[in-house]
Amino acid sequence: MTGATISFEGVGKSYAGGGKGQVTALSDVTLSVAPGEICGIIGRSGAGKSTLLRMVNGLERPSTGTVTVGGRDVGRARGAALRAIRRDVGMIFQHFNLLSSRTVHGNIALPLEIAGVPSAEIGPRVRDLIARVGLEAQADRYPAELSGGQKQRVGIARALATQPKVLLSDEATSALDPETTRTVLELLRDINRDLGLTILLITHEMAVVRDIATHMAVIDQGRIVEAGATYDIFVTPQHPTTRSFLSGVTGITLPGFIAGRLTEARPHGPAEEIVRITFAGAHATDPMLARMTAERGIAINILAGAIEEIGPRPFGNLLVAIDAARGPEARDYLNRHGLSTEVLGYVG
Amino acid sequence: MSANLIGLLVEATLQTLYMVSVSALLGTVFGLPLGVFLATSQRGELLSAPLVNKALGLVVNAARSVPFIILVVAIIPFTRALVGTSIGTDAAIVPLTIAATPFIARLVENAIREVDAGLIEAARAMGATPLQIIRKVLLREALPGIALGLTLAVVSLIGYSAMVGAVGGEGLGDLGIRYGYQRFMPDVMLAVVVILIVLVQIVQSAGEWIAARVDRRAPRNRGH
Structure with a gap:
């Protein structure tokens, strides 16, 4: 059958x-x-x-x-x-x-x-x-x-x-x-x-x-x-609907004190960029952030994260804060190493 | 009470049992399919036939609106055409059956409407025909309700059967009126009432016992 x-x-x-x-x-x-x-x-x-x-x-x-x-x-x-x-x-x-x-x-x-x-x-x-x-x-x-x-x-x-x-x-x-x-x-x-x-x-x-x-x-x-x-x-x-379903299951959402201050536009003066990083497949288990900090001296503040499996394949989701001045450089580094990034907003 | 009177009571009881059981049986034979049809023929239902459903619903309501004693008298010509006479137990069965049929139909309809619509959907999803759904799902799942409904119908028929006594129907009602009332024999009247009470009790208990036996909707303590 x-x-x-x-x-x-x-x-x-x-x-x-x-x-x-x-x-x-x-x-x-x-x-x-x-x-x-x-x-x-x-x-x-x-x-x-x-x-x-x-x-x-x-x-x-x-x-x-x-x-x-x-x-x-x-x-x-x-x-x-x-x-x-x-x-x-x-x-x-x-x-x-x-x-x-x-x-x-x-x-x-x-x-x-x-x-x-x-x-x-x-x-x-x-x-x-x-x-x-x-x-x-x-x-x-x-x-x-x-x-x-x-x-x-x-x-x-x-x-x-x-x-x-x-x-x-x-x-x-x-x-x-x-x-x-x-x-x-x-x-x-x-x-x-x-x-x-x-x-x-x-x-x-x-x-x-x-x-x-x-x-x-x-x-x-x-x-x-x-x-x-x-x-x-x-x-x-x-799609936004997919993302909202996903935020329910991956269990990672921004902590309330950050979500409340999040702005779409980058404020003047010192600010932090809030980024979602998704690790897929082989990269899910690589210590990519530690390597970036060591190589480029970019400090990353982890807000929330989880690694999950779909079938046998792991994938991870991290929400991080990066100094907004170094943000583009950091995202570029991560993207070149096969991770996808999404800017959720800025906190002044 | 003389042996003669006791003989009359026994005979009248048997006549009542005969009238009630035959009219209950015929009422079920006609009322059950009618009730199933009423429960399944509204728009969008299994046997969807909304116009016929409305028409039959009107007929059933009309039949149920007529007071029984009026029905008995009103259909005398029909009764005579059917059984050749308008007095006696056989003649009484005609109005009793005509009263029982729409009553039973409504009781069956209610019991079937209580069945969870999800079960009908599951059976349709299995590829069941409407007749299979009626036979294997609706009637079986509605059985406890139908059993209680038929119990109610039989109890009502015992009461009605006493009424046909007033128009020559024989049976316990007839005996009570002729001896107990017209001949001032209160002991006969009392005996008739006691027998009726006992009959109703037996029917009610038996009906409830059967309904409980076929009802599996709640968990039951297992004796082993």
Whole structure:
């Protein structure tokens, strides 16, 4: 089993708003997710990410443009053709959406019953799925008797039951605590690796994207404002929305006493330049600042910083203050050594 | 109380049970699909048919607006055409069923509307047909509510069945009116009332027990 390509081409969605004309949820979205990729779409609530996700299995239809899964046009499929596509696309939900009246086993069997799989085959297949998500001891329990993390494991097993080529995740970890989130994301990563299926997930948490997604897209007010490899976007974010999401996850923001005095223009007299330095790849572990101080005699005052990993690749972020008179020279030195810099402002 | 009277009480009880169970059964046969349809046919829902939904909703409301005793008398020609007579237990089943059907339909509709919309979405995402969603998701998840609704309907039917006694329907109500009231036999009246109370208690307890057994929405202490 391998994953399928998901492709959005010029996709727009608008609703008839209550007497106020049209409400636009999405405009001109073009995005492609390659087979076997884990793509995270991040956006604030109301940004349109949920609408985008639900177009992949036809729960929503695009007003303009086309959405295809494995080359099949989802937006124009109806009836049996649409149901066939849906069996190739599993979905997991923030609130799990398990049947309270069925056990773990029964919930995972449901998509197989719906697909008309002979009942003799359902039992063994469900037992395999239960083993894959590690719920052997809970097979005969009802959802009300499970923890949130266990419920989401049932949701994942259920989504995999019909051996889909694509898995959609609708804020699947947003109702879980950080530790449970970590184990659920690990399970999703294992599944992606073992089965090769394409995973498209939406979230409002940058940490989720960082921990699992190979590729990402940032959506703001119904438009994709930035898309690409997760590492590249984390290292060189272009759009203000992306930066604001990043400042939440990298945990580095300017200390309040500096942020309050920050000016865009360089003041007269002595001043300090506040710079964000991003270290990527091999440079992340080089003692570049110490070397610059030794070679050029430029003193650097570190305000905040962190080194993180995306997959196996480390990258670092530092916020520093440099004497404004030496600022350009220092940035030039760092840029020549492969670090990117961004002047955030000046403090007089 | 003479053996003769006890025989009458037993016979009347059996007649009541017969009328109530047959009309409850028929009311469910007609009311359940009607309720499912009402719950799933508004605009944008599974079986989206807003005009039919509105029309059926009006008919159901109209039927429920008619006081039962008026309904019994008003449909006498229909009853006669259907069962050949307008008196007796078989004739009583006609108005009882007509009263029970819209009542049960509304109770079923309410129970189904209580089902979390997320479950419908999950089933659609699995590629379920509307009928599969109704059968495997809505009816099963709404079962505790439906069981309680049917309990309420049967209890109401026991009350209604006593009313048809007033127009020759036989059963406990008829016995209470003819012997207890018209022949001044308070012991018969008392016996009728006690039997009705016991019947309602049994139905209510059984209904609640069944509803609790099929309800898995809260964790349950496991006995092992």
